[in-house]
Amino acid sequence: MEHHVTVGVDGSPESRAAARWAAREAVLRQVPLRLVHAVDWPLDPVFPGLGRQDVDRWADQALSEAARELHGRHRNLEITTRCLTARPAAALAAEAADAGLLVLGSRGLGGLVGFIVGSVAMSTVVATDTPVVLVRVADDPDGPGTDSGAEIVVGVDIHEACDRVLVFAFEEAARRDCPLRAVHGWEMPAAYSYVPFFDPDNERDIGRSVTHMVDDMLLPWRHKFPDVNVSHDVFMGSAGGHLVRASRGAGLVVVGRRVRRSPLGAHLGAVAHAVLHHAAAPVAVVSHD
Structure with missing residues (x-):
């Protein structure tokens, strides 16, 4: 069987669009889908008062909500989830090593054409030899006009x-x-x-x-x-x-x-x-x- 499709999930609209795109791709390839969330701990001081349990709970929720939504759309698709404690770019690159494809969300440029490619996405693209697809909210395969x-x-x-x-x-x-x-x-x-x-x-x-x-x-x-x-x-x-x-x-x-x-x-x-x-x-x- 061909390698699975991996997608980075963080609860943002961009990652949800990427997850839907990745699920459709996994169905086309007839392979499982893996949802991955990476937590860089300790968090930046801009998030005071958040404990490790709070972060883990939020990460589990983001993964379970994404998996539940995708199961509703693709009932026969095998979906697994992984929550990792590591720098996101390094974790995603490592997860891509045994995947056939890595899918990441990226912010669009509003009314302009193109992407805002964040540091995590750019670092991941150059850190792995696995093909990487960047997806915006506008590229959602279930969105209007697709x-x-x-x-x-x-x-x-x-x-x-x-x-x-x-x-x-x-x-x-x-x-x-x-x-x-x-x-x-x-x-x-x-x-x-x-x-x-x-x-x-x-x-x-x-x-x-x-x-x-x-x-x-x-x-x-x-x-x-x-x-x-x-x-x-x-x-x-x-x-x-x-x-x-x-x-x-x-x-x-x-x-x-x-x-x-x-x-x-x-x-x-x-x-x-x-x-x-x-x-x-x-x-x-x-x-x-």
Whole structure:
């Protein structure tokens, strides 16, 4: 059986939306759902008078209420709960180690498009190799206007091996029976800015060459997932900006996070960072070599 889906729960509207999204995903994957709450003890002094028993009681209540609601929506879904005493980001990353997917809630930007990605969510994303999905209240699968058949958008990079990103995107599209659109942005080599007489045909030739490379990258996955309706969008310009625009109306945006080990720790690349903060749909971040 495939690994379970884990979701962070803290009683906030964002985490409740994430839990509903995660439950729907677990049903699609036919795997159990695990609800996790992490308490960083002792609490910040801003909460005077709260004892350990009070905190534990509140955490148990948040988990039991979430589990009860989800059982009412998905009666055949196996749901377990865990309450941990640890820093939330570290606890969630550890819990993700044996999960197939980690889902986190994130605040929306009000009337603006995008996310407010808190420190816990950002730290967790870069601390685990398990795919992580960030969900806002507006992304609630049971909310008004949600289109379950909306396309999945995936960012691809012809210069890097991104098999984990593509297999995640194709598997999600197959589960949801929805279209998949691959997006790749490219830029002219820096040396061309020094060419006094630039031939526009060169730009068109490079564009055609890049498009063929994207076709070649997608070909094995088209064969492996013949029922997935795949298209691609190759353009010259910022990949992050184009993915953000493509996220409007999408059911999910999938981006890669290259695993970089450095003295300063892991971090997100510019494209993943832009999409996380500005996308208008849930965002899946998938690590790759």
